Amino acid sequence: MSRSLWTMKSRRLAQLAGCAGLALLVALPAFAQSYRDQQGYSQGAAATRQGYGQGSRVERTQTTRPYQGGRDTPGRQGYGGQRYPGRGGGNWGPAAVGVGAGIIGGLIVDQARRQPVYDPYEDEPPRPRRPRRPAVYEYEDEAPAVQRPRRQKVREAAPPRQTPPPGRTQASAPGGPRVIVPPVAERRLVNEEVLFELAPGAELDAVLRRHRATLIESRRFELAGTTIIRARLNDGRSARTALAQMAGDPRIANAQPNYLYTLQQESGPKPEAGAAPVPTLVLSPPKPTEAAPAIAVAPKSEPLPQYIVEKLHLDAVHKIARGTAIKVAVIDSGVDLGSAELQGVVAGSFDALGGAAQPEAHGTAMAAAIMAQAQLQGIAPAARLLAARAFASGGAPGLANGTTFHILASLDWAAGQGARVFNLSFAGPQDRLLSRSLAGAKAKGIVAVAAAGNGGAKAAPLYPGADPSVIAVTATDADDKPFAQANRGDYVALAAPGVDVLAAEPAGRYAFSSGTSIAAAHVSGLVALVLEKRPDLDPDGVRKLLAESAVDLGAKGKDPVFGAGRIDAQAALARALPVSASR
Incomplete structure (x- = not known):
């Protein structure tokens, strides 16, 4: 029994004893008086019986004993109606006894009905705990030392978040979740694959067996500083379900989907039936049976008309710099390396997809826009091209997809080839692994340039454009008006000509x-022109130089539509030349 309960019972017993004593004190005087009256009555009766027995006449006189109280008792026949000497007051005894018994009985009943009361200053007795269930292993061949963690609640996928105000979104913090489980609404991923990194000391075979997956490929990515396992799910589960299960496995250091990126990005939500998607680059689809090109090829002495030549003062700029020996990596679809526009500029090529590579329009157009030198005039015609194929259309004209794993492989290859510039003309979801690789590239002095995206003015930020390690670019037309389908946001750094631009396609079109x-x-x-004159500039220095030399458009200063403004190649080189000339 606890001390508090014992204290309360002691108090109750003390109260009971006090009440019993009080009842006895009230009852004792009545008992004593009754006893004395009874003794007097007995003596008087004996004397009377003795007088009658002798036959003598006794003259009755009034007794000299003082009156003790009590009611008069009518005398018996022959006694003159006088009361017995000393009799009276004996009726109080039973009443006192009844009062005392009632008090004592009430206290006893009250005590029996009361519940135990605990001292408010002491804790209540501890409640018994439910026994824990023993750990259960799903597979017998797993090491018994590694216990299965307690089942964690998997958050139900929240409804699609409301589109936040466009702006630069920082990369995931180091203390972020180990496993990224995409929301239900996210469809830009390979549904039957996952990417993960093993914790130190973990065995790959055991992890694959535990999560019912098959190894596709394991590769070390130097820019990201990690080895990533690409695995295929065996039993038809979605990547989201598998990642939710991986969240409780301590042998997995990090895991995420194998995200999908597109070169022809749709505008925000999927279009209605019959509506055409909004592409990143509008190109005529290839027609093998067509004999004539989309635009007749002019003689080499007659360049095709390009408004960007005059807009960016390329004739004057190329007298100062042509991007000589600067390696620019184009991470894109297949490039037509045999195109007349790219002769003599290819420094290397890489195919992250494998198989038979087919030249595609998007990759060829991007490479020619940078370094064309035949019918078109590229921005840096003397730069060196590193063509990395990470996207494939799968036979669908004008639509090409690339995955996180293939993009990372292309970035690592290009960095190993000495690239100074990454051109990333694609868009998709935020990706922790891609962000790590881009941060690693920036640390090596590589300038990454990405498309801001064609989601529209109210669309959420697209990546890698919204990543802090890249320069995000929006598009303007010949009159410096913004491209209507371009994304808006604080992450937009610069604007450049990108509407109705003449571009090269495979097969001379x-x-x-x-x-x-x-x-x-x-x-x-x-960027290649600036680095030719200022090879010492780091990515932040290049960004600052281009922003300070840009033509301010729209609202004064940097704004979400144009960024710092439309690029001005002549002004940018003018800022770079004084330092270069002083050497």
């Missing part, structure tokens, strides 16, 4: 194109 993709390629070419 040309077509007009519009979008932030080709605008980004123009900025990549300008």
Whole structure:
């Protein structure tokens, strides 16, 4: 029994004893008086019986004993109606006894009905705990030392978030979740694949067996500083379901989907039935049976008309710099390396997809916009091309997709080849692994230029354009008006010509194109010109120089539509030349 309960019972017993004593004190005097009256009555009766027995006449006189109280008792026949000497007051005894018994009985009943009361200053007795269930292993061949963690609640996928105000979104913090489980509404991923990194000491075979997956490829990515396993799910589960299960496995250091990126990005939500998607680059689809090109090829002595030549003062700029020996990596679809526009500029090529590579329009157009030198005039015609194929259309004209894994492989290859510029003319979801690789590239002095995206003015930020390690570029037309389908946001750094631009296609064809993709390629070419004169500049220095030399458009200063303004190649080189000339 606890001390508090014992204290309360002691108090109750003390109260009970006090009440019993009080009842006895009230009852004792009545008992004593009754006893004395009874003794007097007995003596008087004995004397009377003795007088009658002797036959003598006794004259009755009034007793000299003082009256003790009590009611008069009518005398018996022959006694003259006098009361017995000393009799009276004996009726109080039973009443006192009844009162005392009632008090004592009430206290006892009250005590029996009361519940235990605990001292408010002491804790209540501890409640018994439910026993824990023993750990259960799903597979017998797993090491018994590694216990299965307690089942964690998997958050139900929240409804699609409301589109936040466009702006630069920082990369995931180091303390972020180990496993990224995409929301239900996210469809830009390979549904039957996952990417993950093993914790130190973990065995790959055991992890694959535990999560019912098959190894596709394991590769070390130097820019990201990690080894990533690409695995295929065996039993038809979605990537989201598998990642939710991986969240409780301590042998997995990091895991995420294998995201999808597109070169022809749709505008925000999927279009209605019958509506055409909004592409990043509008190009005429290839027609193998067509004998004539989309635009007749003019003689080499007659360049095709390009408004960007006059807009960016390319004739004057190329007298100062041509991007000589600066390696620019184009991470894109297949490039037509045999195109007349790219002769003599290819420094290397890489195919992250494998298989038979087919030249595609998007990759060829981006490479030509940077360094064309035949019918078209590229921004940096003397730069060196590193063509990395990470996107494939899968036979669908004008639509090409690339995955996180293939893009990372292309970035690592290009960095190993000495690239100074990455051209990233694609868009998609935020990706932690891609952000790590871009941060690693920036640390090595590589300038990454990306398309801001063609989601529209109210669309959420698209990546890698919204990543802090890249320069995001939007598109303008010949009159410096913004491209209507371009994204807006604080992450937009610069604007460049990107509407109705004449672009090269495979097999010697040309077509007009519009979008932030080709605008980004123009900025990549300008970066090559600046680095030729200022090879010491780091990515932040290049960004600052281009922003300070840009033509301010729209609202004064930097704004979400144009960024710092439309690039000005002549003004940018003018800022770079004084330092170069002083050497």
